[in-house]
Amino acid sequence: MSKFLDEGQHLAYATYKKGETDPVVWAVRNISLPKNIPWNFEERMWQIPILEDEHPQIVVKKSVQRGLTTIILAKLLQYLNYNSRTAMYTFPRRDDITDFVGNTLNPIIQNSPHLKSIIFETDSVRLKRFRAEHKGQSIESFFHLMEASVEPRMIPVDILINDEIDRSDQNYLEIFRGRLEASQDPRHYLFSTPTLPGFGIDKAYENTTQNEWTVRCGHCSEYQNLTWEANFTDRPKPMYVCVRCERELSADVIVTGKWQPLYPDREIQGYHVTHMMTPISKPPELMWAEFNLGGTRKNFYNLKLGAAYSSASGSLPKEILKAKMFDSGHGEETIPMSPGSYYLGVDQANDVHVLIARIEGKHNKIVF
Numbered sequence: 001m002s003k004f005l006d007e008g009q010h011l012a013y014a015t016y017k018k019g020e021t022d023p024v025v026w027a028v029r030n031i032s033l034p035k036n037i038p039w040n041f042e043e044r045m046w047q048i049p050i051l052e053d054e055h056p057q058i059v060v061k062k063s064v065q066r067g068l069t070t071i072i073l074a075k076l077l078q079y080l081n082y083n084s085r086t087a088m089y090t091f092p093r094r095d096d097i098t099d100f101v102g103n104t105l106n107p108i109i110q111n112s113p114h115l116k117s118i119i120f121e122t123d124s125v126r127l128k129r130f131r132a133e134h135k136g137q138s139i140e141s142f143f144h145l146m147e148a149s150v151e152p153r154m155i156p157v158d159i160l161i162n163d164e165i166d167r168s169d170q171n172y173l174e175i176f177r178g179r180l181e182a183s184q185d186p187r188h189y190l191f192s193t194p195t196l197p198g199f200g201i202d203k204a205y206e207n208t209t210q211n212e213w214t215v216r217c218g219h220c221s222e223y224q225n226l227t228w229e230a231n232f233t234d235r236p237k238p239m240y241v242c243v244r245c246e247r248e249l250s251a252d253v254i255v256t257g258k259w260q261p262l263y264p265d266r267e268i269q270g271y272h273v274t275h276m277m278t279p280i281s282k283p284p285e286l287m288w289a290e291f292n293l294g295g296t297r298k299n300f301y302n303l304k305l306g307a308a309y310s311s312a313s314g315s316l317p318k319e320i321l322k323a324k325m326f327d328s329g330h331g332e333e334t335i336p337m338s339p340g341s342y343y344l345g346v347d348q349a350n351d352v353h354v355l356i357a358r359i360e361g362k363h364n365k366i367v368f
Contacts (some may be wrong), residue, residue, distance in 0.1 A: 021082060023051045027074040032111040034070075034104070043255040043280040046213055046273065047071050055269040060191035061205045062273040063306035068191055069104065072161060075189075077108075079159065080130050080141040081118065085185070087159035088144045090176060092167035097126070097145050146176075158183040165192045166200035194308040202308035208270025213277045214260035217242040218253050225260070226276045228305055238288035240276065251279040274306045 028039045041048060044067065050060065051071055062068050076087055091097050105128075109115045118132040130141035144155060157179045165173060180186040192201035212225040222244040224231070231240045231249065240249040254277065261270075275282040282304075291300055301309035345355040 021078075023075055023078045024048055026078040026081070027051065030112050030114045031070075031074050031077070031108055034107070036111075043251070043278050045255060046257070046259065046271075046277055049259055050271055051075055053269055055267075056185070056187045057268040058189045058191075059201065059204045059208045059268060059270045060189075060273060061194050061201045061270070061306055062191055063275045064193055064303045066273050066275070066278065068273060069100075069163065072163075072189060072191060073105065073108070076143070076159065076161060077115065079187075080139075080143060081132055082139065084139050084141055085158040086142045086144070086156070087161070088146060088155065088157040088176070088179065089161045090146050090163060090168065090173075092147065092164050092169075094147045096164070097147055101145065155179060156182040158185055159187045159189075161189045161191075163191060165190055165204070166195045167192075170200070193302055194306065195302060196310055197308040199308070205270050205272065207266070208268040209261035209263050209266045211259040211261045211269065211271045213254075213257050213272070213274070215249060215254050215257035217245060217247070218250060219247045220245040223260075226254070226257075226274065228276065228301075231276070232284065232287070234288055238284040240279070240284055251283070254279045272306060275304045 033039060047067065050058070050068075051074065060068060060072075076089070079085070080087060091100060109119055109128075118130050120129045120131060126145050128143040130139065130143070132139040144157070160176060160180055162168065162173060162176065177188070180188060190201060190204050194200065194202045194205075196202070198206075214223055214225055216223050220242060222242055224243050226240070230243050233239060233241050233246075240254065241247060242249055257277070259271065275287060287304065290304060298309045298311070301307045341359050343357050343359065345357075
């Protein structure tokens with residue numbers, strides 16, 4: 001298995017090379033992972049460049065449950081420890097904030113003597129305040145949390161992090177970006193699981209350097225970006241293979257890959273994170289089983305490959321939807337208005353489900 005990878009090894013290396021303020025050193029020393037799992041970069045070396053990336057604009061298109069929230073949070077807390085800045089972190093819904101603070105942020109603070117010593121107002125759900133000393137200077141920073149489904153508060157910020165932007169209100173995200181305009185050192189991080197091509201994180205990623213995880217075949221030395229279509233086969237067994245010699249790509253080859261930008265001259269850094277990059281916890285046979293579980297192809301591509309996906313027939317352009325939405329073969333109908341409020345719910349999965357309901361006092365009635 002690969003070397004240079006457990007907590008102690010990387011801590012020693014980074015401390016020697018970059019010092020105590022290195023983001024990886026700082027994270028390993030000051031942040032306890034959920035369930036007290038030790039830091040281990042054995043199959044997640046790809047996290048290190050993201051932690052240490054100093055670019056002011058970063059976009060991460062990701063699959064689920066790969067630890068990106070913790071990595072971005074560690075990146076933010078380390079920066080606020082050494083710089084007097086105001087940060088804002090947004091989630092799609094209020095419940096997301098409650099879950100994040102209760103299950104991730106507060107436990108990290110409570111389990112870290114250092115963070116407990118510099119963060120005040122830790123009981124507040126929406127605000128954390130930092131007071132620290134660095135090189136003889138006083139550091140005072142603020143960390144706000146907000147949902148991206150309401151009008152943003154008039155708070156100028158230096159750092160804006162938008163989490164799960166595909167599930168957020170896109171109009172409000174634009175307003176949030178405006179909160180960076182007064183900063184002399186603006187930083188903006190976007191990350192999300194994608195949904196449809198050309199929307200949300202997929203659209204943002206298109207304008208970045210587009211770093212893809214590149215591996216070198218141990219047999220023929222061919223360099224290649226990992227993709228499901230080109231590198232996966234189920235014959236004679238589920239495995240990842242080289243696009244050139246078609247021999248197996250071992251887990252060690254994959255985890256010791258490197259980020260390779262498709263457009264290195266672009267200003268915005270972009271990273272694409274997929275479950276294929278973690279072949280120890282998600283081996284090819286498990287990925288193949290999940291592919292065949294019976295869920296939608298879209299879910300597999302979005303959640304496991306971190307890739308936007310639309311059906312073979314293509315997505316429905318907005319112009320066609322507007323032109324055709326009332327052309328359903330029947331005349332216009334008028335629903336008599338009654339006291340109360342009317343609500344329309346539409347859910348797009350493999351089929352489109354529509355529900356119209358009237359709420360009058362404590363009574364609910366399905367209209368359509």
